[in-house]
Amino acid sequence: MKNILLTAQLTLREALSRKIFIAFGGISTFILLIFALLFIFLNPEEFTGMVKSPGETIDFTKEIAYGLKLLVVAPLFGLGIFLSIFSASSFIPNMLEKGNIDLLLSKPLSRHQLIIGKFLGGLAVVALNIAYAVIGFWILVGLKFGVWDADFLLTIFSITFAFASLYSLIILIGIITRSSILAMMLSYIIFFILSPVLNMRDSINAVVDSSFLKGILDILYYILPKITELGNLTTELCIGEGINQWQPILTSFLFMILTLYGGIFIFSKKDY
Amino acid sequence: MNPIEITQLSKIFNPSSESKKVTALDNVSLNVEQGSIYGLLGPNGAGKTTMVKILLGITFATSGEAKILGTSISDFQVKNRVGYLPENHKFPNYLNGEDVLKYYAKLGGVNSTNGELMNKIDELLDLVKMRQWKKMKIKKYSKGMMQRLGLAQALINDPELIFLDEPTDGVDPIGRKEIRDILSDLKSEGKTIFVNSHLLSEVELVSDRVAILNLGKLIREGTVDELTSSKEIYKIQIDEEVSEDFYSTSLANFQIQKSSGNTFETLIADNDQLNNLIDKLRSENKTIKSMVPLKNSLEDIFISLIADSNKNSKL
Ligand SMILES: Nc1ncnc2c1ncn2[C@@H]1O[C@H](COP(=O)(O)OP(=O)(O)OP(=O)(O)O)[C@@H](O)[C@H]1O
Ligand SMILES: [Mg+2]
Numbered sequence: 001m002k003n004i005l006l007t008a009q010l011t012l013r014e015a016l017s018r019k020i021f022i023a024f025g026g027i028s029t030f031i032l033l034i035f036a037l038l039f040i041f042l043n044p045e046e047f048t049g050m051v052k053s054p055g056e057t058i059d060f061t062k063e064i065a066y067g068l069k070l071l072v073v074a075p076l077f078g079l080g081i082f083l084s085i086f087s088a089s090s091f092i093p094n095m096l097e098k099g100n101i102d103l104l105l106s107k108p109l110s111r112h113q114l115i116i117g118k119f120l121g122g123l124a125v126v127a128l129n130i131a132y133a134v135i136g137f138w139i140l141v142g143l144k145f146g147v148w149d150a151d152f153l154l155t156i157f158s159i160t161f162a163f164a165s166l167y168s169l170i171i172l173i174g175i176i177t178r179s180s181i182l183a184m185m186l187s188y189i190i191f192f193i194l195s196p197v198l199n200m201r202d203s204i205n206a207v208v209d210s211s212f213l214k215g216i217l218d219i220l221y222y223i224l225p226k227i228t229e230l231g232n233l234t235t236e237l238c239i240g241e242g243i244n245q246w247q248p249i250l251t252s253f254l255f256m257i258l259t260l261y262g263g264i265f266i267f268s269k270k271d272y
Numbered sequence: 273m274n275p276i277e278i279t280q281l282s283k284i285f286n287p288s289s290e291s292k293k294v295t296a297l298d299n300v301s302l303n304v305e306q307g308s309i310y311g312l313l314g315p316n317g318a319g320k321t322t323m324v325k326i327l328l329g330i331t332f333a334t335s336g337e338a339k340i341l342g343t344s345i346s347d348f349q350v351k352n353r354v355g356y357l358p359e360n361h362k363f364p365n366y367l368n369g370e371d372v373l374k375y376y377a378k379l380g381g382v383n384s385t386n387g388e389l390m391n392k393i394d395e396l397l398d399l400v401k402m403r404q405w406k407k408m409k410i411k412k413y414s415k416g417m418m419q420r421l422g423l424a425q426a427l428i429n430d431p432e433l434i435f436l437d438e439p440t441d442g443v444d445p446i447g448r449k450e451i452r453d454i455l456s457d458l459k460s461e462g463k464t465i466f467v468n469s470h471l472l473s474e475v476e477l478v479s480d481r482v483a484i485l486n487l488g489k490l491i492r493e494g495t496v497d498e499l500t501s502s503k504e505i506y507k508i509q510i511d512e513e514v515s516e517d518f519y520s521t522s523l524a525n526f527q528i529q530k531s532s533g534n535t536f537e538t539l540i541a542d543n544d545q546l547n548n549l550i551d552k553l554r555s556e557n558k559t560i561k562s563m564v565p566l567k568n569s570l571e572d573i574f575i576s577l578i579a580d581s582n583k584n585s586k587l
Contacts, residue, residue, distance in 0.1 A: 006378055006379065010378070014364060014366070017364075017366035098360065099358055099359075099360045099362035102328075102361070103356065103358055103361055103376070103425075104379070105329060105330040106329070106330060106356040106358070106435075107351060107352075107376070107379040107381070108348055108349055108350070108352040108380065110348050271285070271330075272325070272330050
């Protein structure tokens, strides 16, 4: 355990040495500041006034708070995962560079500790970045509107988890091919193409009448991590709807564990 | 128990592909004694690095067994008592010299307090003459500076057993001398050092024993003396000019290799033969002016051994 934490910590440090995570924190800070200023200069009534027709008596405060959260978290999901993949895809190929991996493997660490450490360290950086933005915004909205729903904080986990399911794939591809580009491309393909398309497979099946295609789509759907659905889940957490569906979480978790262990298995057999 | 015990170790890379198959190690057995400096020599591609990597669990042997510090090489825990300087090592380049040592101290299982560690780091940086560069990012280091830092890194956990793969690669002559001195000091502290090199003249200066590896096979093993002084050539000068007849008749029992006037070279198998030669010359009333052993350098031995071994492997 100590060794895993150690490699995680060193990975965290490696990640923080990259400009990209610093830039990410900078963007978050900038956005938080803008909202802080908006909140200072506008009354809650002015916000509600934007959506309330005159004479209505319902209290829209909560709705406004939800709307604002959505406004921040939806791009956080997209941009956060996009940038994290970009940066994390080079962790493993960097580690495997000749002259570096030899030295790492000569240390009193086991190979699976090394990979699990890399995995957790990478997750920690992303989680920290996301947590900073989410908690910051949660506090701002809480102070302004008095809405303190804890569900919103769960988005830290849902976003980090969506990243984690892709990160395990990045690790596997990195170990097999040593290529950060390939790992990155595959993740983006799942994130931007496969996952959204597979999520709409019912509509596709309605148009194309082929049981073969339907079978393929179904298999792919259940195998691959469900990034789009985890995104939807994240927005639902923003608007206080809680978690309605566990299947995408469970199957994505399974994908994560299998790819991660696949990576560890291959890594522990390889010559360097 | 010897710190390194290797029994019939073999390594075949890509065994399933006929064209890409490489036998990097072929049934190698050797032992390294506690507190000695052991030099593993061999031409490029002989399998030296592969050997060290197998001992450290970086590459896996195809067959055979090996132990370091009495423990099977599959046990990773023992490596907190081992130091390693890989060939062409790469450190995370966002670190400076001091951070590199801290980083590998942690990975190497050093758990002294921060103060102790910082002292140790300064001590090692002094040892390899790198203290003045400790705050500089290693991105800017020269080759020799990287090598010095690499050596410090290999010593950060106060290892009992140290593997150095081409430690003087890229280091200037003064630096090489300094590294040799460091190795001798480490040896006098009782540490065992295993050095890979093709710089024979250097290995010759520090090693207690050497092994010569070619095409994965161990072709010779022994002390430097054993390897270099099995048979020696002596160059002898006598006081007066003699005719060629003198060499072919009076000295017929000796192997004369070259002769001209009052100087000749002869191959001497042992001390008895040497003294016989002296007696013979004295009994012939010749005055010996000088007698110089033309000792084979390790390099001569190395070159002839490798040539022989390559010839044999082609047969
Ligand atoms: N990962 C690998 N895959 C395939 N072949 C390899 C691998 N590593 C080493 N080899 C081969 O094994 C042989 C021994 O290589 P090794 O690096 O051990 O040589 P060396 O004695 O250290 O040489 P040098 O003096 O150049 O460092 C070479 O033929 C090399 O091509
Ligand atoms: Mg080598």
